[in-house]
Amino acid sequence: xxxxxxxxxxxxxxxxxxxxxxxxxxxxxxxxxxxxxxxxxxxxxxxxxxxxxxxxxxxxxxxxxxxxxxxxxxxxxxxxxxxxxxxxxxxxxxxxxxxxxxxxxxxxxxxxxxxxxxxxxxxxxxxxxxxxxxxxxxxxxxxxxxxxxxxxxxxxxxxxxxxxxxxxxxxxxxxxxxxxxxxxxxxxxxxxxxxxxxxxxxxxxxxxxxxxxxxxxxxxxxxxxxxxxxxxxxx
Amino acid sequence: xxxxxxxxxxxxxxxxxxxxxxxxxxxxxxxxxxxxxxxxxxxxxxxxxxxxxxxxxxxxxxxxxxxxxxxxxxxxxxxxxxxxxxxxxxxxxxxxxxxxxxxxxxxxxxxxxxxxxxxxxxxxxxxxxxxxxxxxxxxxxxxxxxxxxxxxxxxxxxxxxxxxxxxxxxxxxxxxxxxxxxxxxxxxxxxxxxxxxxxxxxxxxxxxxxxxxxxxxxxxxxxxxxxxxxxxxxx
DNA sequence: ATTATGTTTATGTATATACATATTAACCTG
DNA sequence: CAGGTTAATATGTATATACATAAACATAAT
Numbered sequence: 114x115x116x117x118x119x120x121x122x123x124x125x126x127x128x129x130x131x132x133x134x135x136x137x138x139x140x141x142x143x144x145x146x147x148x149x150x151x152x153x154x155x156x157x158x159x160x161x162x163x164x165x166x167x168x169x170x171x172x173x174x175x176x177x178x179x180x181x182x183x184x185x186x187x188x189x190x191x192x193x194x195x196x197x198x199x200x201x202x203x204x205x206x207x208x209x210x211x212x213x214x215x216x217x218x219x220x221x222x223x224x225x226x227x228x229x230x231x232x233x234x235x236x237x238x239x240x241x242x243x244x245x246x247x248x249x250x251x252x253x254x255x256x257x258x259x260x261x262x263x264x265x266x267x268x269x270x271x272x273x274x275x276x277x278x279x280x281x282x283x284x285x286x287x288x289x290x291x292x293x294x295x296x297x298x299x300x301x302x303x304x305x306x307x308x309x310x311x312x313x314x315x316x317x318x319x320x321x322x323x324x325x326x327x328x329x330x331x332x333x334x335x336x337x338x339x340x341x342x343x344x345x346x347x348x
Numbered sequence: 349x350x351x352x353x354x355x356x357x358x359x360x361x362x363x364x365x366x367x368x369x370x371x372x373x374x375x376x377x378x379x380x381x382x383x384x385x386x387x388x389x390x391x392x393x394x395x396x397x398x399x400x401x402x403x404x405x406x407x408x409x410x411x412x413x414x415x416x417x418x419x420x421x422x423x424x425x426x427x428x429x430x431x432x433x434x435x436x437x438x439x440x441x442x443x444x445x446x447x448x449x450x451x452x453x454x455x456x457x458x459x460x461x462x463x464x465x466x467x468x469x470x471x472x473x474x475x476x477x478x479x480x481x482x483x484x485x486x487x488x489x490x491x492x493x494x495x496x497x498x499x500x501x502x503x504x505x506x507x508x509x510x511x512x513x514x515x516x517x518x519x520x521x522x523x524x525x526x527x528x529x530x531x532x533x534x535x536x537x538x539x540x541x542x543x544x545x546x547x548x549x550x551x552x553x554x555x556x557x558x559x560x561x562x563x564x565x566x567x568x569x570x571x572x573x574x575x576x577x578x579x580x581x582x583x
Numbered sequence: 584a585t586t587a588t589g590t591t592t593a594t595g596t597a598t599a600t601a602c603a604t605a606t607t608a609a610c611c612t613g
Numbered sequence: 614c615a616g617g618t619t620a621a622t623a624t625g626t627a628t629a630t631a632c633a634t635a636a637a638c639a640t641a642a643t
Contacts, residue, residue: 123596136523136562148623159598164624180605180624189519191432194529198427284424288371294429296579298533299551314549316534327371344531358626383593394628399594415594415635 122158127166130156135175135186145185146176194348198294198322201247201255201280210249214278217308218244224260224333231293231323232262232330241269243279246308253309256337265329283324287331292324296344305337315340357393362401365391370410370421380420381411429583433529433557436482436490436515445484449513452543453479459495459568466528466558467497467565476504478514481543488544491572500564518559522566527559531579540572550575 131152134140146152149167153160167184170176174191178184205212221239223229229236241261247254259279261269272282297319306313320336338344366387369375381387384402388395402419405411409426413419440447456474458464464471476498482489494514496504507517532554541548555571573579 136525138523142520142523150623160624161599162597164626165596168625178624181607181622182605183623189435189438190524191434192524192527194431194433196429196431198429200424203424285377288373288377289425289427290367290371292427292583294581294583296531296553297551297577298553298573298575300535300549314535316532316551316554318531318533318553338533342532346529348526348529385593395594396629397627399596400626403595413594416592416637417635418593 122156122162124162124165124169127152127156127158127163128169131166131170132175135170140186142186142188142190145183148183192348194346196294196344196346200284201257202278205247205249205254208249211251213248213251214245215248216243216245216274216279218242219274221263228260228333231333232260234262234264234330238264240264243274245279247278247280253311253339255339255342256305256308258335258337259332260334261332262330265326265331283332287326289324289331290326292322295321297321299337301340309337309339311340318342318344320344357391357397359397359400359404362387362391362393362398363404366401366405367410370405375421377421377423377425380418383418427583429581431529431579431581435519436492437513440482440484440489443484446486448483448486449480450483451478451480451509451514453477454509456498463495463568466568467495469497469499469565473499475499478509480514482513482515488546488574490574490577491540491543493570493572494567495569496567497565500561500566518567522561524559524566525561527557530556532556534572536575544572544574546575553577553579555579 131140131146140146147155149160149163152163152167156163167176167178171178171184174193175187176184177187199207201214202212220242222242223236223239224232224234224242226236232240234240241263243257243259243261245257245259247257257280261279261283263269266283266287268286269282272279272286274282277285299317299319301309301311301313301315301317303313305317306315309317311317317340318338320338321334322336323333324331366375366381375381382390384395384398387398387402391398402411402413406413406419409428410422411419412422434442436449437447455477457477458471458474459467459469459477461471467475469475476496478492478494478496480492480494482492492515496514496518498504501518501522503521504517507514507521509517512520534552534554536544536546536548536550536552538548540552541550544552546552552575553573555573556569557571558568559566
């Protein structure tokens, strides 16, 4: 017969069923759901399988689990939006556009106080400062102002950035382990409008990013996207 | 003796060690790492334990795993920033500020084409339209323009929104499954400046959000944050 | 040469079992 | 009855084992 009598119980099956019961409000927010052993017998599988399924849902924020207390449906399913922060070249080429970049400025300079704070520097040490415009099909895409802690990453001083943009150079040469992201909105100043080829006062999306490796602050970047840019994600 | 001879090998231990080797470039991006069985013997634990550890790192984007091909260190550790999208009240109260909101507009109206598209409506049906200003310590915090698919959620028509804001009402009454998020930046129009109490043309962060439940589009919101607002996260 | 076919191998998953750990609930004890 | 001790219990983890599955690789058939 053609019926796929696929009674096999995988953790996915269990997870889907639990997710369904939550979304259909069979189990309402705040409710205690049956414990693993009961669900295991109900679904005809091992407790480990149920555990895997429920753990996943707990990680996703849909369930809250505590030893002995049991598992309950989260009261406010902590909605999370996950942005993938791609290499700019890949983002542009992924849209089928031609990627390019141009370094406007490269200097050693003592950074302004806010950058000093983010990079945990003491205010006397000059570090590498770069301003780069990335283009898609020759049109301004994003303007990058980057400070690189060249004390922590001395190799960067000899980098040419001819083939590889600062963005890609760092991704390749330094193993990041974490960072901060901040989105904000600003109106383009005259300078910024000139670089991005837009009108004075246009609204722009700004992404400030600081990355570190093992407690050493590596770089602080401000990305100023072209007008109309939208940072999108699903969840 | 005082030495904690804690030789117990948990998946966390293994994960930490692997993470360390990646960040210290013992295993460089693109490298194939030993397979599970070998790591298991090296760490003196079961393969399942190694599997758990590596699976976690793969989920986090640090490793790429393929059957038969093995496990390799990701070339570009897909940096992900995860934003938690809190209920506005909690975000404001979490900062120790006084929360308030005021509904400016409540009407039934056929939404503009972009909203129609997002909500998958056919352009003839009026739905609920709300404009709400949320305040922190009586100062404008975020201006919300919300369209609710009142065909899918008829109960919303009888909601008063006196105790609960539209935001919280929906979180409580509807079990969302997913949605879209888009960040962008705009310059305040005269109207927007008036509502948010800022100057004409100031740069504002905008968050557009559409949420659905089981393929039914529920609501589409535009959040216009006050000037200087920063959406922040770590990773 | 190109296309099937099969073999090997590393990861993916399921299971029973055992013990660890956090936390509640019940029970003493002063 | 307060306060501490103990038992009960649900989740968390580790392990050995077994089999599933995808993909790379080798080999045979067209």
